[in-house]
Amino acid sequence: MDKFSRREFIYLSASSFLLFPHRAYAIDAEQNQPKIDYPNTILVLKKAFKSEMTAHKHYLGYVEKALTEKFPNIAYMFHAFSISEKVHADNYKRIINKLGSKTDSIMQLIDVRDTKSNLITSTKNELKKIKTIYPNFLHKLEIEECEEAIINCMYSWKSHRQHEEKVKEMGSSPESVGEYD
Numbered sequence: 001m002d003k004f005s006r007r008e009f010i011y012l013s014a015s016s017f018l019l020f021p022h023r024a025y026a027i028d029a030e031q032n033q034p035k036i037d038y039p040n041t042i043l044v045l046k047k048a049f050k051s052e053m054t055a056h057k058h059y060l061g062y063v064e065k066a067l068t069e070k071f072p073n074i075a076y077m078f079h080a081f082s083i084s085e086k087v088h089a090d091n092y093k094r095i096i097n098k099l100g101s102k103t104d105s106i107m108q109l110i111d112v113r114d115t116k117s118n119l120i121t122s123t124k125n126e127l128k129k130i131k132t133i134y135p136n137f138l139h140k141l142e143i144e145e146c147e148e149a150i151i152n153c154m155y156s157w158k159s160h161r162q163h164e165e166k167v168k169e170m171g172s173s174p175e176s177v178g179e180y181d
């Protein structure tokens with residue numbers, strides 16, 4: 001995992017959760033269940049989980065298409081991304097469970113086109129996550145100061161920046177597109 005940039009470090013340092021002790025999970029004596037102390041954080045994490053699972057499933061579809069169209073290098077890249085998106089989703093799920101909630105099953109239609117279109121779509125979607133979706137998640141997460149959720153979201157955000165760079169590089173370098181014999 002790469003180190004955070006100076007800008008990200010300032011962002012993290014400025015977040016007030018570092019200035020205050022962590023919130024403890026209160027136990028509901030009657031139910032003997034962890035009391036949900038981070039309702040808005042959980043909502044954000046659930047959206048992030050859905051977004052990551054959707055990306056994971058799309059990339060799996062793109063892998064199959066790229067193999068059919070004989071673009072093994074692109075299939076390999078999409079496969080690596082599908083794993084990465086699943087790791088992000090699993091991390092969100094773990095924190096959601098830890099905070100006393102559960103994830104919903106994801107019923108999402110997958111739109112798979114030809115590989116060139118899939119490259120364009122994935123660049124757009126990665127860019128949207130980098131520029132809009134993740135800054136929005138982080139802004140909302142700051143309110144309840146759940147440190148684990150914020151740090152996890154920062155790492156996923158950074159990972160999407162790597163995806164976007166890689167997919168752009170692949171799309172702009174047709175010579176890197178190999179074929180099966």
Ligand SMILES: [Fe+2]
Nearest residue numbers: 052085088156
């Ligand atoms: Fe992701």
Ligand SMILES: [Fe+2]
Nearest residue numbers: 126159160163
């Ligand atoms: Fe991504």
